[in-house]
Amino acid sequence: MPLLITRMTRALVGLAVAAGLAVVVAAPPAQATNATCTSSPRWVASHATWGVPSRMRVTYGEHFSFSAQLDTHCVGNTDPVQGTIWAGDTQFQVSADRGRTWRTVDSEPSYLVRWEGTWSIKRAVWVRVHTTGGRSYANDTWAPSTSSVVKLSVARHATLRVSGTRAKVAVAPAKSIRGLRVAVQVKRQGKWRTVQRPRASRRGVAVARLPRASQGAPVRVVLPAARGLARSVVRP
Structure with a gap:
């Protein structure tokens, strides 16, 4: 019986130590910042140019890419140390009907995005960057937004x-x-x-x-x- 009690005591002590370590190691929960935020997608570059003109032309099978970034603005941040927390996805979208309908071809949860469309585009399309918006775990609210549209012509x-x-x-x-x-x-x-x-x-x-x-x-x-x-x- 004393041996059993000793083993139980050691087990309880071990659990207590582990629990204590968990409290020390675990990160504190994020403090709500309650910010209201907007973003503005901006074209940065293509495979051939800095900046992206409103019209571009590529040859089918030719390597091409687009990159964009988000300019953001937030109000109501109550925690300057933590800062605001991004929420939502940044999507590259293409349209084959002059912008009436859009299809997402790539999506990233990031401020900076890059898309390589080689071989995936087989006809003229219109391209844009769209953010879905959403609410972060720190209760920051992000509104959806959309970039300017680029027409991409494709030659055989x-x-x-x-x-x-x-x-x-x-x-x-x-x-x-x-x-x-x-x-x-x-x-x-x-x-x-x-x-x-x-x-x-x-x-x-x-x-x-x-x-x-x-x-x-x-x-x-x-x-x-x-x-x-x-x-x-x-x-x-």
Whole structure:
């Protein structure tokens, strides 16, 4: 019996010590700051520029990215040491219908955000940054907000090969050009003249036969603006 009491006593002492350590180590609960806050999303840079213009153009498959940050303002903070606590998510959103509906493609719980959209965007879209707002665990209230809108035009990725009187253009994504006609042009007397309008195959390939008289002359192919992609010119 004394041995059992001793073991029980040691166990109780151990629990008491552990409980005491827990009290010392555990962080005190956050004090409510009760701030009312607003944020203003601001474009910082793209893959090619500092600052982001209202219109940009990329080629399908080309690396591109956007970054943005939030300028914030709060009133009513009662704890200057703790500061205000951010709440909500910062979202990159795209629209394919000129801003009538928006789809979130990336979301981060942060003041600074960056999105890489390579391969994910296959047609022209409108891009914006949106914050959801919310209430933090310190009772700070954040209102939702939205950035300015950037129109992102997308051109097809294409390669043109000319061999003798044969011109072959391969386009990606294939479904963006499938069944459409492209304009094969030859430069004569300083002007571009269309010599043939072949139709692209289901694999996105169009082949044209050039006039023999045009051998050695500059050749290009004009891809039409269609199916959400921009008009573009392809050279060998």
